[in-house]
Amino acid sequence: MRREPADFAREHADPLAGALPPLALDRQRVVHSAAFRRLMRKTQVFVALDDDHFRTRMTHTLEVAHLARCLAGRLGLDADLAEVVALAHDLGHPPFGHAGERALAECLRGQGGFEHNQHALRVVEELEHPYPQFPGLNLTRVVRACLAKHRSPYDCPGAHPLRDDEAARGEGLVVDLADRIAFGLHDLQDGLYAGLLVPEWLGGLELWRLAYEGPGLVSDGAWRRWLRPTLDGVLARVLEGVAGSAAGGRLALPPELEQAFGQLDGFLSERLYRHSRLAEADGEAREVVRAVFGWYVAEPRWLPGRYAERIGGQPVERVVADYVAGMTDRFCLEEYGRLNRPVCGACRD
Numbered sequence: 001m002r003r004e005p006a007d008f009a010r011e012h013a014d015p016l017a018g019a020l021p022p023l024a025l026d027r028q029r030v031v032h033s034a035a036f037r038r039l040m041r042k043t044q045v046f047v048a049l050d051d052d053h054f055r056t057r058m059t060h061t062l063e064v065a066h067l068a069r070c071l072a073g074r075l076g077l078d079a080d081l082a083e084v085v086a087l088a089h090d091l092g093h094p095p096f097g098h099a100g101e102r103a104l105a106e107c108l109r110g111q112g113g114f115e116h117n118q119h120a121l122r123v124v125e126e127l128e129h130p131y132p133q134f135p136g137l138n139l140t141r142v143v144r145a146c147l148a149k150h151r152s153p154y155d156c157p158g159a160h161p162l163r164d165d166e167a168a169r170g171e172g173l174v175v176d177l178a179d180r181i182a183f184g185l186h187d188l189q190d191g192l193y194a195g196l197l198v199p200e201w202l203g204g205l206e207l208w209r210l211a212y213e214g215p216g217l218v219s220d221g222a223w224r225r226w227l228r229p230t231l232d233g234v235l236a237r238v239l240e241g242v243a244g245s246a247a248g249g250r251l252a253l254p255p256e257l258e259q260a261f262g263q264l265d266g267f268l269s270e271r272l273y274r275h276s277r278l279a280e281a282d283g284e285a286r287e288v289v290r291a292v293f294g295w296y297v298a299e300p301r302w303l304p305g306r307y308a309e310r311i312g313g314q315p316v317e318r319v320v321a322d323y324v325a326g327m328t329d330r331f332c333l334e335e336y337g338r339l340n341r342p343v344c345g346a347c348r349d
Contacts, residue, residue, distance in 0.1 A: 003078075007142040011125075012134035022140050023080040029137040030084060033130070034326075035091040035123050036061075041328035043097035045187050045272070046194060047281055054190050057097070061090050063186060067235070068178035072171060074239055075251075082171045082178075085146040088139075089175055092119030094325040095332040096285035103289035104321050111317055119325055121147050127322055129306065146172040173251035181238055184264050185231050191272040192227065199223040205267060206260035207234050288336045289324060295339050296320040 008022040016025055030036055039058035046054040055063075065086035072082035093116045094100035104114035121144065125136040149172040191197035202208045202223060211233030214226035241254040253261060272278070296303060297320050300311055307323050327335070 003142070008140045010138045010140055011136075012138050014138050015131075015133065023078075023084055023143070026084045026137075026139045026143050027080070027087065029139060030088045030091070030124075033091070033123075033128050033137060035128060036087070038326065038328050039090065039093070041330050042093055042095055043100070043285075043329055044183075045097065045190060045278070047096065047285070047329060051194075053193065055186050057090055057093050060183060060186065061087060063182040064089065064175065064178045067182055068171075068175045070239055071174045071178055071242060074242065075170070075174065077170045077174060081142060081146070082174045084139075084143050085171060085175045086178060088120060088124060088143065088147060089179065090116070090120065091123045092116040092121070092325065094119075094289065095327050095329045096282075096289060099282035099285040100289045100325075100332075103286040104293065104325060106286075107290060107293045108317060108321055111315060114321055114325070116325075117147070119322075122322070123326075127326070146175065170251070177242070177251055177253075180261070181235070184261060184268065185234060187268055187272060188264065189227060189231065191268070192223070196272055196275045196277060201267075201271065206263055207257075210234065210237060210256075210260060288332060291339060292327075292332055292335045293320055293324050295335075296323065 010017065020028065039061055040056055042057035044055040044057050044060045065083050068082040068086040069079045072079040094104055101114065101116050108114045124139050128137050129135060192199060208230060212226060212230045214222045237257060241257050252258060297316055300308060300316050303323060307319050310319050
C-alpha cells in the first residue's frame with residue numbers, strides 16, 4: 001500500500017534521518033540495541049543455558065523476521081516493514097520466557113501488570129538510551145503502530161495511542177502469523193530433540209502427514225533425517241496457501257492448514273508446554289524472578305543509576321520491573337545468587 005509521509009514520522013528530530021531510508025534506519029536501531037543483543041541469552045521454551053542447540057529468544061526472532069519478510073513479499077506488502085517489526089516484536093520479553101512474564105505480572109498485580117508486547121513499546125520508546133538527543137530508539141510511527149497491534153495466542157496488545165492506527169495493518173498481521181507459524185514448528189523440533197516429544201506421535205499430526213515424504217509414516221530413525229525437509233515442506237505450503245487469503249484487512253491460513261496448525265497448537269500445549277520437566281523449570285524460574293524483583297523493591301539503592309533516578313517520578317515497582325525484564329537468564333540467576341550475600345558499592349558499580 002502507498003505510505004504517507006506521516007507514517008515515517010519520528011517523535012524526535014533525528015540526526016541520522018537523512019542518512020538512510022526510514023525503515024533501514026529503524027532496522028539498524030533495533031539490531032544495534034542492547035535489548036536485541038540480550039535476546040540471545042533469553043529463554044524461548046527451554047532455558048537458554050541448558051543446551052547450545054535449542055532456540056533462544058534471539059533465534060526465534062530471526063526465524064520470525066525471515067518468515068515475515070517472505071510472507072509480505074508473497075502478499076505484495078512491505079517486506080522491509082514486516083522484517084523490522086518482527087525483529088523488534090520480542091524486545092520486551094523478560095528472562096525465562098513466559099514463566100518470567102507470569103512472575104512479573106504477579107509482582108505488578110494491581111499496578112498495571114506486565115505484558116511483554118506493551119513492554120516492547122516501552123523499550124523502544126523510553127528504556128533504550130543510546131543517543132543523548134532523545135529517549136528510546138526513535139522508531140518511525142508505522143513500526144510502533146505495528147508493535148502496538150501485535151497479537152498471538154500468547155500475546156495481547158495493551159492500550160497505546162497507536163493501537164488503532166491502520167497504517168500498517170497488513171504488515172502487522174503478517175508478523176502475527178509468522179510468529180505463530182515459527183514458534184509452532186520450532187517448538188516441535190526442539191521438543192523432539194529434547195526427548196519430551198515422542199517421534200511416533202508425529203504420525204498423528206496433520207501437518208506432518210501433509211509434508212512428510214520419507215519411508216513409511218514415521219520409520220525408526222527416519223524422523224531425524226526427514227524432520228527439517230518436512231518442516232520446510234510445511235513452510236512452503238504456508239507461503240503458497242496464504243498468498244490469496246489477505247482480503248478485507250484479514251490474513252488467514254487456508255482451512256486445511258488452519259486446522260492442522262490448530263491441532264499442532266493443542267498438541268504442543270498438552271504434550272510439551274505442560275510437560276513435568278518444563279513445569280518444574282517454570283516454577284523455579286518464577287521463584288527466581290519474584291525473589292530478584294522483591295529484593296530490588298526492598299533495596300532500590302542497588303539499582304543502576306539511570307534506573308534509581310527515576311524513582312519518585314515512577315513507582316519503584318515499575319522501575320524495578322523495567323530493570324528485571326531487561327535481564328538475561330544468566331544475569332538474573334547471578335543476581336538471585338547474590339541475594340543473601342553482602343554487596344559492596346564498588347562491586348555494584
